[in-house]
Amino acid sequence: MRNIKGVIRLTEERDEEMSLKLFVVLTRALDAIQKRVIEDIKHLGLNPTEFAVLELIYNKGDQPIQKIGEKVLIASSSITYVVDQLEKKELLERKLHPSDRRVKLATITQKGKTLMDEVFPKHKKGLQEIFAGLDVKEKEQLIDQLKKLGLHAQNLN
Amino acid sequence: MRNIKGVIRLTEERDEEMSLKLFVVLTRALDAIQKRVIEDIKHLGLNPTEFAVLELIYNKGDQPIQKIGEKVLIASSSITYVVDQLEKKELLERKLHPSDRRVKLATITQKGKTLMDEVFPKHKKGLQEIFAGLDVKEKEQLIDQLKKLGLHAQNLN
DNA sequence: TTCATTTATCTCGAATTAGTACTAATTCTA
DNA sequence: TAGAATTAGTACTAATTCGAGATAAATGAA
Numbered sequence: 001m002r003n004i005k006g007v008i009r010l011t012e013e014r015d016e017e018m019s020l021k022l023f024v025v026l027t028r029a030l031d032a033i034q035k036r037v038i039e040d041i042k043h044l045g046l047n048p049t050e051f052a053v054l055e056l057i058y059n060k061g062d063q064p065i066q067k068i069g070e071k072v073l074i075a076s077s078s079i080t081y082v083v084d085q086l087e088k089k090e091l092l093e094r095k096l097h098p099s100d101r102r103v104k105l106a107t108i109t110q111k112g113k114t115l116m117d118e119v120f121p122k123h124k125k126g127l128q129e130i131f132a133g134l135d136v137k138e139k140e141q142l143i144d145q146l147k148k149l150g151l152h153a154q155n156l157n
Numbered sequence: 158m159r160n161i162k163g164v165i166r167l168t169e170e171r172d173e174e175m176s177l178k179l180f181v182v183l184t185r186a187l188d189a190i191q192k193r194v195i196e197d198i199k200h201l202g203l204n205p206t207e208f209a210v211l212e213l214i215y216n217k218g219d220q221p222i223q224k225i226g227e228k229v230l231i232a233s234s235s236i237t238y239v240v241d242q243l244e245k246k247e248l249l250e251r252k253l254h255p256s257d258r259r260v261k262l263a264t265i266t267q268k269g270k271t272l273m274d275e276v277f278p279k280h281k282k283g284l285q286e287i288f289a290g291l292d293v294k295e296k297e298q299l300i301d302q303l304k305k306l307g308l309h310a311q312n313l314n
Numbered sequence: 315t316t317c318a319t320t321t322a323t324c325t326c327g328a329a330t331t332a333g334t335a336c337t338a339a340t341t342c343t344a
Numbered sequence: 345t346a347g348a349a350t351t352a353g354t355a356c357t358a359a360t361t362c363g364a365g366a367t368a369a370a371t372g373a374a
Contacts, residue, residue, distance in 0.1 A: 011293075016281050018296040019288040023190070025300050029307035030187050031230055033180070036310050047360080066322055073188055078361050080324055102322045102369045124173050131176040133309040136168075138302065139175040143182050145291065145299055150186035152290035153193050204330075223352055235331050237354055259339045259352045 033130055040126050044119055045089070049074060049082050054091055054108065055123075058116040062105045064097065091115060190287055197283045201276050202246075206231060206239050211248055211265065212280075215273040219262045221254065248272060 034048070041051045052072045057063050063071075069079045083106055086092045091112035097103035108116070131139065191205070198208045209229045214220050217228075222240060226233045240263055243249045248269035254260035265273070288296065 015293055015296075016285050018293055018300070019284040020281055022288055022296050022300055022303075023194075023284050025303045025307065026187055026190070028230070029303040029310070030183055032307045032310040033183070036313055037180075049360080064322075065324095073185070075362050076323065077325080077363070081360075097322095100322085100370075104323070124177055127176040127180050128173050129313065130310050131179055131306065133305050134302065136172055136175055139172075139179050142299075142302055143175070143179055145295060146179075146182045146186040148290050149288065150182065150189045153186070153189040153287050156193055156286065206330080221352075222354095232332055233353070234333070234355085238330080254352095257340075257352085261353070 036130055037123075037126065040123065044115070049078075050086055050091075051123075053079070053082055053106070054086060054112060054116060055120065057092060057106050057108045058113065058120065062095075062107045064103045064105055065094075066103070068106060086112075193287055194280075194283065197280065201272070206235075207243055207248075208280075210236075210239055210263070211243060211269060211273060212277065214249060214263055214265045215270065215277065219252075219264045221260045221262055222251075223260070225263060243269075 038048050041048055044051070046054070049072065053068055056068060056071055065079055065083060066076065068074075068083070069076045072079075074082070083092065083094065086106075087094065090109055092106050092108050094104045095107055097105055134142065195205050198205055201208070203211070206229065210225055213225060213228055220228075222236055223233060225231075225240075226236045229236075231239070240249065240251065243263075244251065247266055249263050249265050251261045252264055254262055291299065
């Protein structure tokens with residue numbers, strides 16, 4: 001007779017190993033991808049966070065500082081710093097919110113828009129190259145699974 | 158007659174959008190996951206890098222400082238700092254390489270081993286919970302695709 | 315209205331990490 | 345085998361990020 005408990009334990013262990021491995025692979029894959037992207041972005045004189053913030057207001061329009069933090073996943077104190085940097089480079093500006101005086105909006109400047117008009121298409125092309133190993137179906141599938149994962153992880157809080 | 162070129166262009170655009178989205182989802186998923194893991198690790202009085210270094214020498218034995226950087230994906234200059242911290246906490250020690258005098262090895266101390274004996278299983282359990290949304294098959298599949306992706310991204314260098 | 319609470323942003327200080335330049339040891343090569 | 349080139353590690357510096365309040369404005373309840 002087979003030892004059922006033993007089999008179950010082995011299956012659990014295997015599952016645990018897979019989780020550990022998945023974590024490592026996920027980390028490494030994103031690390032490799034980000035290295036590429038960061039390299040591309042650096043040539044613009046921007047760091048990844050700055051690019052992310054600029055991209056946000058370039059594509060989604062004026063944003064309250066607060067919202068930027070939520071979308072780009074950065075603490076509000078850090079956003080202050082990043083926006084300062086971008087303001088120094090004259091790529092965006094702060095302006096007052098028309099009705100709520102607590103709020104400051106970040107707006108892209110002409111200079112920022114001109115920059116993004118030039119580089120955003122390149123950014124997309126770059127990502128396209130990076131993900132060229134997968135076809136559309138695979139990408140869709142991966143997106144679904146990763147979404148599931150991300151949501152699950154968040155809900156553990 | 159259908160406009161073939163138009164169809165092709167639309168397909169390409171869709172593919173580009175998928176790549177962009179995949180990048181965002183990947184980033185967010187890992188971010189959510191890491192936040193969880195970091196939270197868990199913080200309770201041990203370690204930061205994620207320290208844990209990663211300690212885990213490495215706990216599981217793989219003594220390592221040259223150099224190797225640690227490669228495995229944990231951190232600049233060698235930063236490793237110095239991390240190893241300093243761990244040495245202060247008496248969780249590891251530096252010792253000389255027996256034959257190559259340029260090399261210093263990081264070794265885990267008894268205190269470090271005792272700590273890891275206690276927390277590493279918890280770490281695995283934590284990951285298991287995070288990845289509980291997927292079954293073993295899905296994990297395997299995800300691992301394969303992410304490996305493919307990671308390798309492809311690396312080879313673009 | 316008035317006062318407590320919430321919300322949005324910022325300041326400051328500390329932690330973490332990357333970059334640069336340097337020393338020491340080893341290896342390669344002419 | 346001397347001297348150049350490489351490799352390992354570290355010290356120092358600068359950049360980036362977060363967390364803990366501080367401040368000011370808006371909101372809500374009595």
